[in-house]
Amino acid sequence: MSQPGRPQFDVIADGGLDAYDELLNAVPVAPFSINFGDETRLAAEFSREEFFRRLRAGSPHPTTSQPTPQTYAELLERATRPTLAVTISSGLSGSLNAAGQARALEPQKGSAQAFTIHDSRTLSAAQAFQVHAAMSARAAGHEIATAVAWMRQVSEQTELYFTIDTLEYLKRGGRIGRVQATLGGLLNLKPVVTVDKATGAYTNVGRARSWKGALEAVASQVTRRFGNGTPLRLGLLYGEVPDSAQAVLEILRGRHPVLWSGFAPVNPVLAVHTGPSAVGVAAAPGKWPWDIE
The missing domain is CATH 3.30.1180.10 (Hypothetical Protein Tm841; Chain: A;domain 3)
Structure with a gap:
């Protein structure tokens, strides 16, 4: 049962998210990696200036890697409540599959009851709108089912x-x-x-x-x-x-x-x-x- 004002769950996202300061987007993120040839770093480790300079140089052109199951498992381990993951579209990345594999690494917290994975079917700003919906439900004391329902409404409208x-x-x-x-x-x-x-x-x-x-x-x-x-x-x-x-x-x-x-x-x-x-x-x-x- 919902208890207004008391968070019932935690929310995480992945590196497909482009967050807005004005929205409820401040959630832990399972990061993607960027590969420049043999050099691999988390996306957040690049300053925007360095990244765009190297992107323009084009030799080598970077590639990206989705979050690993271990990365999701580490976020689950730190969570104190049932957790809702809002991922980039499964039509664009394997991030959702990696989140699912984390259940085997954190069997207690990774159970279906403790870990809900939501495919945003989008990315970037539209994913941010859905994270805001989930966090708004959380702030109001609702449970994950309400958060998912609100995200689906937002998805249909956006x-x-x-x-x-x-x-x-x-x-x-x-x-x-x-x-x-x-x-x-x-x-x-x-x-x-x-x-x-x-x-x-x-x-x-x-x-x-x-x-x-x-x-x-x-x-x-x-x-x-x-x-x-x-x-x-x-x-x-x-x-x-x-x-x-x-x-x-x-x-x-x-x-x-x-x-x-x-x-x-x-x-x-x-x-x-x-x-x-x-x-x-x-x-x-x-x-x-x-x-x-």
Whole structure:
């Protein structure tokens, strides 16, 4: 039974999360690793300046590694209550599987009753919205079942769109064919990408021939999805600098009442594939579901 004001569970996430200071996102994180050739370090061990400098150098191009089961087991060992893990989409990473394997390493705390794993079916800012939902349920004294229900509501309402200035980093990382990347480069195409809710994988929903056009295309996807004039909550994302994300926010402010907005940098694990100039937005209509009277 819920006991208002008394936490019933702990929440953890993984390195797919881009956290917002203004949301309830301060949770322990199972980190991804970044590999530059034979050098492997946790993503948090890189300063943004060092990471982007080495990413631009491109030799070698970095790769990423999901959290290990042992990493999740260590988080479980430190937990004092039943634990809820909110992972990056299983369509994009094996992080969820690693969390499941941690049950064998921590059999008592890793039981189904003590450890619940939730596939966010998304990442980044949209994952942050779901973590906020889980932590809001926790703060209100609810149990994990309520947190999962609130996360599912938020998932249904939230859309994530992002664009990148160049296909070069996707090509380097093997996430796009060389011919496709070369053609895109010749045409100066900027894709607009979302996460398919059915598969949890990336899908292309638009393209533009200029960076300004790409920012407009991202904003237009939001308005097309929710309707002009709909009040929105907006989690903006940026690579090295926030200027382009601010431009997307200004476009959307001209079309929607903005109930909340925040900015977060894309973390290095995601920037490996998107490059320094990524811009994105997680958008959802109206108030948070639990705030509606």
